[in-house]
Every structure is written in structure tokens, then in C-alpha cells.
Amino acid sequence: MDTPTIRSLIDAVPIALVLVGQDHRVLAANPAAAELFGVPLEGKSASAVLRHPDFLGSIDACLAENRKQSARLVLTGSGRETHLGLTATPVVTAIGRSALVAFEDLTAQEQTFAMRRDFVANVSHELRTPLTALVGFIETLRGAARDDPAARERFLGIMDREAGRMIRLVSDLLSLSRVEAEERRRPAERIDILPVLKSALATHREQARGAGVELVLVAHGPAFEVKADADQMTQVFHNLIENAIKYGGAGGRVDVRIDRVERDAVLRGPAVQIEVEDHGEGIDPLHLPRLTERFYRVDSDRSREKGGTGLGLAIVKHIVNRHRGRLRIDSELGKGSRFIVILPVGSAD
Ligand SMILES: Nc1ncnc2c1ncn2[C@@H]1O[C@H](COP(=O)(O)OP(=O)(O)OP(=O)(O)O)[C@@H](O)[C@H]1O
Ligand SMILES: [Mg+2]
Known part of the structure; x- marks a missing residue:
């Protein structure tokens, strides 16, 4: 097989392939390899492609012993780790013996x-x-x-x-x-979300009173229809209201608002927006990106002491995702936090 045929064959393979000749130079490489190692690759010596002892050792052994070699490499660079599975297989082509090295991104x-x-x-x-x-x-x-x-x-x-x-x-x-x-299965039923929100608030009245917190609801309209799962939305409101009382209760008031949005820029369509705002100590912006991770707590001792498992916001995030909505968290230290759930209104079918 000549080089052009080899090239057209390896170009068709979706994983990174590099064909290395007896002189340890690259005879051919496919687009996936170019993406992984940069271009141009052809003509370069193997060590100029990747200076890694296991890569170079596999090629040596493959060419010398005429046996398939495999290895796992971890590349560090540009601040992240890339795990690669490598297989070097001896192949004989029109231009002699060579090693076909395949890289699988693991x-x-x-x-x-x-x-x-x-x-x-x-x-x-x-x-x-x-x-x-x-x-x-x-x-x-x-x-x-x-x-x-x-x-x-x-x-x-x-x-x-x-x-x-x-x-x-x-x-x-x-x-x-x-x-x-069931995250991939979007809820099909259209419901009015306002009564769901009201009943979640009612469940927390007692807890709020005990914590010296006033719960205030402002609804900008009589009804808010969305395609939603009422039980799951109850869970969402339950956790956000409970968090606001537990962690932001020092502010003495929790404001809950529900509103319609003509067009949400991210969801690209009309939406219903539910906000739970407290006026407590707020959250350091440092923590915001990780807040919805499982078991992530800002102050784990305090959260545990309050009976928290650190799973509440992870559940909220998954439920909102299932509804094809989004969760926004705004917070400022010393001023309080605002958790905003934005749900697409969807079509009326
Ligand atoms: N309104 C808020 N103000 C300040 N910190 C908050 C607020 N809401 C959440 N947090 C922080 O985010 C962390 C994660 O919240 P999450 O609801 O996921 O867990 P939790 O309340 O500790 O446990 P669970 O909800 O499972 O009972 C909390 O431990 C708390 O540190
Ligand atoms: Mg919680």
C-alpha cells in the first residue's frame, strides 16, 4: 500500500493515528492526531511529536520486536490533565515496516x-x-x-x-x-406553578416564625403556567426557602417573587422566573460555581449542625435541568443571596 492510500485510510478513522517509520519519523498522521498534537506532524521525529518515555518506548519496542505495545499516558499542560490510551501496532507497508500508533482519549x-x-x-x-x-x-x-x-x-x-x-x-x-x-424526559404536563409555590411557603411558615424571619410573597400575576412536575418543583422551592431561612435568616426577611419574562436571553423564549432572596450574610463569590455540586457546603460544620446534607442544591440543579430551565445565583457578602429559577413556558401543545 502506498502512502496516499494509507493517508486516506487513516484520515477516515476518528481517533488520533500516527504512522511512524523505521527512522522514527512520522510518515502520516490523521486530522484527529493533528488536533491532539498540532501541525505539521509529517516528517517530524517521534520525540518532537511527544516527548514522553512511554510513547517513545512503545514505538521502539513495536519496531524492534514486531509486537503490539500498549500504554497509558497522562499529559499535563495548559493547566489540565489529558489521559490517553496508546496502542502501537507493527504494520508493513510499501515503504517498509512501521508502527501505527493510536491514541484514545480517556x-x-x-x-x-x-x-x-x-x-x-x-x-x-x-x-x-x-x-x-x-x-x-x-x-x-x-x-x-x-x-x-x-x-x-x-x-x-x-x-x-x-x-x-x-x-x-x-x-x-x-x-x-x-x-x-429521568433527567432526559422533560415533564409533559402544564401546571400553574403559583399554588405549588404558595404551598411550599406555607410549609415553612412555622420554621420561619421560629427563626424570626418574615416570609413575603410577591406574585406579579394570577397564574403562571409552565410544563412542570409539581412534586419536583415543590422540592426545589422547599430547599431554596429552607436555605434562605437557615443560612440567610439573619436578615429577618425572605422575599419570594414570581414573575413572567417576555424573553429569556439564554432560554431564547418566554419564561417564568421564581426568585428566593434573603438579606443574610451572603456567599463569597469564590464558592458560587461549586455550590450546586453534591456535598458542597460553604461551612460544612455549620451546615451539618443545621442538619444539612449538602445535596439540596444538587437536587435543585438536576430538577431545573430536567425542566430545561436554568438556575442563577447572585450573592454579595454581607448583603444576602438571590436564587433564581427560570423555567421555559414552552409551547401549549
Ligand atoms: N441562602 C443562602 N445563604 C448562604 N449560604 C447558602 C444559602 N443557600 C445555600 N447556602 C450554602 O450552600 C450550601 C449548599 O446548600 P444545599 O442546599 O445544597 O445543602 P444543605 O442546605 O447544607 O443541605 P440540604 O439542603 O441537603 O439539607 C449550604 O451548606 C450553605 O453553605
Ligand atoms: Mg439545603
């Missing part, structure tokens, strides 16, 4: 593995803390506090709280995985 797969590892580690850690506390108190109740009714009552109270925390964590995890599983 970065996304590696990131998924890392996320899964982190997730399992986080869940285990979150469960271990209350479980350790429970075991400790059981021991105390059997020993030192055996005949002390006052201590027993106090410890049972703490155990109750810790068990409650585990139940919340597990039910949040379940609801997160349910939302994720």
Missing part, C-alpha cells in the same frame, strides 16, 4: 471514575459520622449513663437527631438518583 472516562470514587467516599464519610455517634451513645447508655435518667433522655435526643440525619441523607440520595434517571 480523560472523560477517567473523570467519571474520579467522580464516582469521590461520591462513594463522601457518602461513606457522611454516614460514618452519625453512625459513630450512635455507637458511642449506645455504649454510654449501657455503661456510665445506665442509671441516669436525665443523661439518658439527653443522649436519646442526640441519637434521634443523628438517626434523622441519616434518613435525610439516604432519602436525598434516592431523590437525586431518581431525578438523574
Whole structure:
């Protein structure tokens, strides 16, 4: 096979391919390889393409031993890691023996593995803390506090709280995985979202009163129809209102607004916008991009103390995504935070 034929063949393959000759120079490379290593590649020595011992070693071994070689490389540069799976296969062409090196980009797969590892580690850690506390108190109740009714009552109270925390964590995890599983399926039913918002507010009146917070609703209209899942929207409002009371309650007032938007620039169409604004201490802008990550908390001790699992906003984000809407968070330290849910009105079909 001559070089033009080889070139047309490798050009058709979607993964990066580099054909290296006996003299360790590149005979041909496809567009995917050009994208990975830059151009021009042909004629360059292998070490000028990529100075990595495993890449160069694989080519050496492939050409010398006439055997397929594989390796995994991690390239660091421009601030990010690229994980590559490499296979060097000996091939014989019209111009002699050469090594065809294929690169598979494994970065996304590696990131998924890392996320899964982190997730399992986080869940285990979150469960271990209350479980350790429970075991400790059981021991105390059997020993030192055996005949002390006052201590027993106090410890049972703490155990109750810790068990409650585990139940919340597990039910949040379940609801997160349910939302994720159906994220691609957009809700079909059109509902008026205002009563949903009102009932979420009613659920929190008592908690707000206890925290010295006034809950104020301003609805700019009698009804707000969107395609939405009422139960999921209840979860969204529930978490945003609860957060505003829990973390922003110092401001003494939480404002909830619902409004219609003629055209949302990002959603490119009419939308309904629900805002939950508190006047508390606000969030450092540093944290904003990570706030909707699972288990991310600004101050984990304080959030835990308030019974939070750090999954609330992750659930909110997934639900809003499922509704093809968007979540905006504006916050200023010392002034308060504003969480805005924007839902597309959609067509009336
Ligand atoms: N209105 C707010 N003001 C200040 N900080 C906030 C506000 N809302 C959320 N946060 C911060 O964001 C973090 C994540 O919130 P999220 O709702 O995901 O978790 P949580 O409230 O700790 O737990 P959960 O909602 O699962 O009970 C909180 O721990 C808190 O630090
Ligand atoms: Mg929350």
C-alpha cells in the first residue's frame, strides 16, 4: 500500500493515528492526531511529536520486536490533565515496516471514575459520622449513663437527631438518583406553578416564625403556567426557602417573587422566573460555581449542625435541568443571596 492510500485510510478513522517509520519519523498522521498534537506532524521525529518515555518506548519496542505495545499516558499542560490510551501496532507497508500508533482519549472516562470514587467516599464519610455517634451513645447508655435518667433522655435526643440525619441523607440520595434517571424526559404536563409555590411557603411558615424571619410573597400575576412536575418543583422551592431561612435568616426577611419574562436571553423564549432572596450574610463569590455540586457546603460544620446534607442544591440543579430551565445565583457578602429559577413556558401543545 502506498502512502496516499494509507493517508486516506487513516484520515477516515476518528481517533488520533500516527504512522511512524523505521527512522522514527512520522510518515502520516490523521486530522484527529493533528488536533491532539498540532501541525505539521509529517516528517517530524517521534520525540518532537511527544516527548514522553512511554510513547517513545512503545514505538521502539513495536519496531524492534514486531509486537503490539500498549500504554497509558497522562499529559499535563495548559493547566489540565489529558489521559490517553496508546496502542502501537507493527504494520508493513510499501515503504517498509512501521508502527501505527493510536491514541484514545480517556480523560472523560477517567473523570467519571474520579467522580464516582469521590461520591462513594463522601457518602461513606457522611454516614460514618452519625453512625459513630450512635455507637458511642449506645455504649454510654449501657455503661456510665445506665442509671441516669436525665443523661439518658439527653443522649436519646442526640441519637434521634443523628438517626434523622441519616434518613435525610439516604432519602436525598434516592431523590437525586431518581431525578438523574429521568433527567432526559422533560415533564409533559402544564401546571400553574403559583399554588405549588404558595404551598411550599406555607410549609415553612412555622420554621420561619421560629427563626424570626418574615416570609413575603410577591406574585406579579394570577397564574403562571409552565410544563412542570409539581412534586419536583415543590422540592426545589422547599430547599431554596429552607436555605434562605437557615443560612440567610439573619436578615429577618425572605422575599419570594414570581414573575413572567417576555424573553429569556439564554432560554431564547418566554419564561417564568421564581426568585428566593434573603438579606443574610451572603456567599463569597469564590464558592458560587461549586455550590450546586453534591456535598458542597460553604461551612460544612455549620451546615451539618443545621442538619444539612449538602445535596439540596444538587437536587435543585438536576430538577431545573430536567425542566430545561436554568438556575442563577447572585450573592454579595454581607448583603444576602438571590436564587433564581427560570423555567421555559414552552409551547401549549
Ligand atoms: N441562602 C443562602 N445563604 C448562604 N449560604 C447558602 C444559602 N443557600 C445555600 N447556602 C450554602 O450552600 C450550601 C449548599 O446548600 P444545599 O442546599 O445544597 O445543602 P444543605 O442546605 O447544607 O443541605 P440540604 O439542603 O441537603 O439539607 C449550604 O451548606 C450553605 O453553605
Ligand atoms: Mg439545603
